[in-house]
Amino acid sequence: MIRPIVQVPDPVLREVCAPVQAFDAALRELVSDMLATMYEAPGRGLAAPQVGLPVRLFVMDVAWKDGTPEPHVFVNPEIVEASEERVTREEGCLSIPGRVSRVARPAAVALRWRDLDGAAQEGRFAGLAATCVQHEMDHLDGVLCTDREEPEEAVA
Template identity: 45%
Template sequence: MAIREILEVPDPRLKTVSTPVTQFDDELRELVSDMFETMYDAPGIGLAAIQVGVPLRVLVIDLQPEDPDAPPVECDHDGHKHTHPATKKDPRVFINPEILDPADELATYQEGCLSVPDIYADVDRPATCRVHYQDIDGVTHEEDMEGLMATCIQHEMDHLEGILFIDHLSRLKRNMALKKLQKLRAA
């Protein structure tokens, strides 16, 4: 397992349309393992293979739900101690995913992205959707998704088409977000 570099805007590879996975082999397992390690290290809740420079239709997601049975976690960020609820890992892999039956009803979530660090914006997406996908062994599944999982899978699936969450914003808001990112990088 290895932590891979996460591509950030304006890297042109992020605009690549990813190709379907046809080989369910050890190389794919290593990619998925590296993607989880990279995502957890970042930290994030979702990652598409193109974000680590691999143009394959592979996503990893872990919403890391709170674990009510575990004691709170203390951590030290930038010299400040923080306590937050413990979470449990719930790693999910989606290979060659397709959205079926997106809801007409929209849900708004404040989204962020590991490829657009420190920028957050409200994005409207279908509130629910059915997803057809393969697992790490190539077995086909269909699953109804709602809430944060529906938003997250749609966000990650956008990456497979070369779309970033900021592409859903108005030109004005997108330009403001990119200017803010430039200022943060310069600081």
Template identity: 50%
Template sequence: MAKLPILTAPDPRLKRRAKSVEKVDARIRQLMDDMLETMYAAPGIGLAAPQVGVLERVIVVDVSPDEEEAQPLRMANPEILWHSEELGTYDEGCLSLPEHYAEVERPKQVRVRFIDQDNEIREMEADGLLATCIQHEIDHLNGTLFVDHLSSLKRNMILRKLTKARKSEQFPAYAAAS
């Protein structure tokens, strides 16, 4: 397994739509494993392939409270078949928008179809944090970030801070002088 670099906003690759996976083969299984290692190391509870520069419809999720109870989900081509009308709000963050959080309202429950790591088509229902995390990661596959669910004022404020932080990493001497 390998830890992969995580893209940060406003990287334009995060806004592109990912392509469907034809089959979960050894290459996709390796990608899933590498994504899980990257997610756990970050640390995070979900990661989509576009966040590591791979424009394929693959996500990994694990909302378990600790490592000993890990219950990783590996999903290719996840699609929401149904969602509840009842909404829930979570303070969402994202590995591609480090140290930025905001309340996002999403359906409380979802039913999702996906291809698992064994190339089997599965369906599952999720609620609460797991439902939110799955929706958040599927958004990444469609080129949507959690800040896209916020008002333009809040979104632009977060993106400006990330752009400024990125510039200071690229040009530390310039940032220190400004």
């Protein structure tokens, strides 16, 4: 089911999200809905607060627009390492339509998370995937990409 995407200034976008507690059918349904919503939008990532739920969960697929869908689900994620090298990219946000922000972030990150069964996972992300991971992680802490841009870096 496609869910409505929450837009600024909805206060749920500023909440620090609570950990997911139950790895059950309801979580699987939520993830299915979030992926459908992300693809329909269309976007590369979507965090639970963007569909009105302040829990530590996001979905991401940086490859699908190139014709090779690779959906990823991150439950209770945490960044455990970030590179010193930084890259600046233009970021859009489904919750801030029509706005593009230039944001500098670490070029690579290491992440720990749980999968849909609650099993621990680890991975490293670089390039666009690293930017997307960090953007979605920010949503889980009530931070928007517009908070991270320099005033002169606003593109539109």
